[in-house]
Amino acid sequence: MFRRFAPVLAALLVLTACATRPSEDPAAAPETDGAFPVTVAAPGAPAVTLERKPERIVSLSPSATETLYALGAGPQVVAVDSASTYPEQAPKTALSGLSPDPEAIAAYRPDLVVVYADDSGLADTLATTGTATLVMPDARTLDDAFAQFAALGTATGHQAEGESLARQAKDDIDKIVADTPKRQLSYYWEVDQTLYSTTSATFVGQLLSRFGLTNIADGDDPSASGGYPQLSAERILQANPDLIFLADTKCCGQDASTVAARPGWSTLTAVQAGHVVSLDDDIASRWSPRVVELTRAVSDAIAKSGA
C-alpha cells in the first residue's frame, strides 16, 4: 500500500519544501514533452503506451542499451543488465536479462524497462508498480532492427533521432553493400567452437545474403534448428567455405591460428588463403546501430578475398 502512495507523499514533501533528503520520486518534476503520451511497439511485440517521457530507464537487453545510447537517451538510463557491455559508460549492474528479477529491477525505481523477451510475465508484474515494460525481441531482419531504433526513439522522447538513426543505418548498409565487389563466395559463420552456426534465416544470415554470399549451414531448410544448427566438422570440410567468420573470439578465444590447428582444417581453402575473419562477438550478435560496423567488416573480408 505504501508504495502506491509513495509518489503522492514525495510530491507533498517537495511542495512543502521541508525535505532535506533527496527526492524519492522521479516524476516530481514531470517533463512537459508534447509528444507524450505515445504508443510504441517493436515488430512482433506487444504495444505499450507511455504517459510521460521516461526519465529512469532500465535496459536488460544489450542491443537496446547500445541503441539507447546511440539515440542520445543515455542520460535517462539508470541501470543496464550484466551483459550490456557497450558503451562503456552504461551503468552496468548485476541485473539479468535472461531471468529478470522484478524486485531487483524495481529497486532502481524505473519508469521504463526494456527487455528482449518476456517469458515470465515480467511486464504484468512490473505494471503493478506502475512501470512500463517494452519488449524489443531478437530482430529477425534488418528492417526489424531499424524499426526498433525508431520505436526506442519514440518511447524515450527522441523520435527524430530514432528515425534518423534508422534511416542512417539503412543508407550506410545499402551503400556498403553497393560498393562491395560482387563475388560468388560461400561462408561459414561460427557461433562457438563446438561448431554452432547460423543459417540465412537469421538476422546475421540475411545481412550476409545481401552481399550475395552462400551460407554452408543452410542445407535444405535454413529454418531448421531455429536457424542455429550445430554442424559437424565433416560437413564444414566437405563444403570448403571461401570465408570463415569467427563470432567466438571473445567468448571462446578462437582465432585464425586455433582454427588452423583443428584436425583436418588446414586443408580448407579459407585457412590456407588466410580468409579466416575474426569478429567481435558482441557486434556480431547484436541488432544495434553497430550492425553497420559488422557490415563493414564483412565487406572488407569480401574485398580482401579477391586479392
Added chain:
Amino acid sequence: MPDTRTRLRAPVLLIGLLVLVAVLVSAVLAGASDLGWQRVLAEMWAQVTGGQSPLSAREAAIVWQLRVPRVLLAAIVGAALAVSGATFQGVFRNPLADPYLLGAAAGAGMAATLVVVLAPAVTGWMVGPLPLAAFAGAIGGVGLSWLVGRSAGSGTNTLLLAGVAVASFLTAIQTFAQQLNTQTIRQVYTWMLGGLNVSGWREVALAVPYVSVAAVVLCLSARLLDVLTLGDAEAASLGLRPGRIRLVVLAAASLATAAAVSVSGLIGFVGIVVPHVVRMLAGASYRVVIPLSLVGGAAFLVLADQLARTIMPGELPLGVVTAFTGAPFFAWILRSSRRRVS
C-alpha cells in the same frame, strides 16, 4: 534372469566382436559428409596397398582426421561407460546404478562450468582446459563421496547416500556459478548434452590409457564381483575383503568414467542399458557381463553417434540419442525390477 551360465563362451564373444567390427566399419564408411562409401573403401584400400586413392587431400582429411577418430572415440567412451555401469550395478547390487552415481557427473559438470565461467578463452594448451577440468572434477566427485561415505561407516548404502549428498552439493555450486554468468549457459548446456563432434586423435590418445587400464582391472575382478553379489558376509567367509575389492573396482570404473566424461561430456543411459541387455542375452555372471559390456557399449555408442551425425543435416546431441533409446528401456527395467521385489 538366467544366471546358470557363469563362463563367457567363445562363440558369444566372437559374435559380439563381429557385431562391433561391422558397426565400426559401417560408421567409417558413412558420415555427415557425402563422400560415397565405395570411395572411402577405395581410400582405405589405397592406404593399405599404397595405390591411387579417389579422394582429394581434404576428403582424406575428413576420413582420417575427423571420422575415424570420432568413431574410435565413440567406441572407447561407450565401452568405458557400459563397463563402469556394470561394475557399479555389481558393487551396489542395484540394477539402476550407473557410472555417474557417486558424483562423477556432478563433479565433472561443476568443474566444466567453472572453467567455462572463469577461464573461457584459455587456448593453446596441449589439452584444452575443459577436458582436464571435467576429468579432475569427476575423480574429485567420486573421491569426495568415498571419503564422506567412509567417515560415516562401511557398507554400500552409506556410500550411495554419501554420493547423493556430494552430487547435490556439487550441482548446487554449478547452478550458482551458472546463474551468475547466464551468458555461458549455452556453452555449458552443449557440453552437458554430450557429443563427439569436435573429437580428434588427441582425444582418442587422451582416453585410451585410462580406459584400457580400467578395462583390464575390471575384467580381472569379474570373479570377485560375482562373489560380492552373495553379500559381504559370504565374501568374507571365502577369505576376501569386500571393502578392499570395492575400493579397487570402483576406482577403476570411476577412472574410465572420468576419461569418458572428459572427452565427450555427459552421455546418459549407456551405463544402464548395455549391461542389462547383456544380462538378458548372455547371463548375469560378471565374467560374462563385464567383457560383453565392453564390446556392447562400444557398438551401441558407435551406432548412436552415427545416428547423431547423419539423421539431420546438423548434429543431434549424442546424449539425446542415447536417452531417447535408453529411457524407455530404463522404464521397463524399473517396472520389471519393482515387480520382482513385490
